[in-house]
Amino acid sequence: MVVAHWPPPGFSVCASRRGRQRDGQFMIRALIFDFDGLMLDTEGPLIESYAAVHAMHGVPFDLPRFMKGVGHAEYAFDPWHGFSPHADRVQLEVERRAKRDEGLARQQVLPGVVAMLDAARERGLQVGIASNSQHSWVEPHLQRLGLHDRFAFFACREDAVSPKPEPDLYRLVLNRFGLRGPEAIAFEDSETGVRAAKRANLWTVAIPTKHTAHHDLAPADLRVNSMADVTLEALIARFGT
Template structure:
C-alpha cells in the first residue's frame, strides 16, 4: 500500500541545477576560460563535485573570489525559479489524500527549506533529510532511510521521485519504489533500475502512482 512520497529537491521540485551550471559557465566565460558543460552535468546529484571546478583557472587563481562570483549569479537566478510542472499539483493531491510527504536532498536544510517556504510548499512536508543529517550522502541510501523512518513508513510503502542517477541509486538501495524524472541537466544520466521513468512530473498523478505501486 502506498503511504508516502519522498521528493528530491534540486532539479525535481525546482530547477536549481540549470542556474548552477550556467553560473559556472558565466564565470568561466567572463575570465576567458573554456567551459566543459558536460563535465559539470555529470556531477549533478552528488553531494559535491568529484572534481575541482576551478582547476582550469590554474594554480594562481583566486578561488574564493571566483566562488563568490559564482554564488551571487547562482542565487539571483535560482530565486526566480518556479516549481517545476506537475510538482505542486502532485504534492497537493497526495497531501489531501493523506499520504505522508518528505524531502531527501544532498543540499543543506537552509537551501531546501528556504526555497520551499518561498514557494509556499514547506508546510506539506513532515520530514526532511538533508546535507549533514547522515554519515553519507546520495548515492548511499542513508538519507532515504532517515526520511522514511521519520515518516513512520516502510520503504516498500514509499515512492521516491528523483531526477539524477545518484538519487535513483540511493532510493533503490534504500528499498523504495522509484520514479525518475530527468531534466535537461540530468537527461543523459543512467536512470537504470527506476521503476518508472517519465519526462515530466506533469505525467505523474496520484492515481497513476497507486496503480503502479499499490493503492
C-alpha cells in the same frame, strides 16, 4: 548529527503488515521527494553561473567535465581548474554566487509538483524530503516557493553519515514515518538518487532533467519526462493500493 537506524525502535514486522497489505500489496502511505532538479531547477542556474564567470575572465568552461558531477555527490573535481593557480578563488566564488542567485530568483517550482502535493494532501499521505543538499539550502527555497509547510520531515545531507547513492537519507524518512520501503514512492531526477531510493526498497519514479537525461535510470520503476505527466492515482494503481 542524526543517523538512520533500520529497523527503528519498537518496529515489528507483524505489526507493520497488519492493515497495511491488501491482496499481497502494500498500501502507499507516503511520498518522498528529492529537491534539486526535481522540484526546482537549481542545476541550470548553477551551471550557467560557472559558465558566466569563466566567460567574464576569458577562460574556457569545460562543460562536459562539469556535467559529470551533476547529481553525483561522490564525484569531486575542481571547477576552477582552468584558471591560473594564482587566481583569487574566493573572489571567483563571490562572482559565481551572485550570478547563481540571480538565476535562482527567477526559478519557479517545476510542473506537476504542486498538483502531486495537493493529491497527497487529499489522500492524507505523509510527505517528506530526502536531499543531498543541506537544510540551509533546501528549506529557504521551499519557504520562498510557499511549499515548506507541505513537508512533515526533511532529511538533508548533514543528517546522515553517507549521502545518496547510499540509502541512509531515505531510511531516515521511512523511520520517522514508521513505514517500510514499499509503502512509499520516491521521486528522483538523477542516477544517484534512483540508486539510493531503490537501495531503501522504495517504489521509484525517475523524472530526469536535461542535465541528467544521460544518467542510467534503468533501476527506477517508472520514468516520465515531467511530474505533470503522471497522477498520484495512477502511481497508486501501479505500485500499491
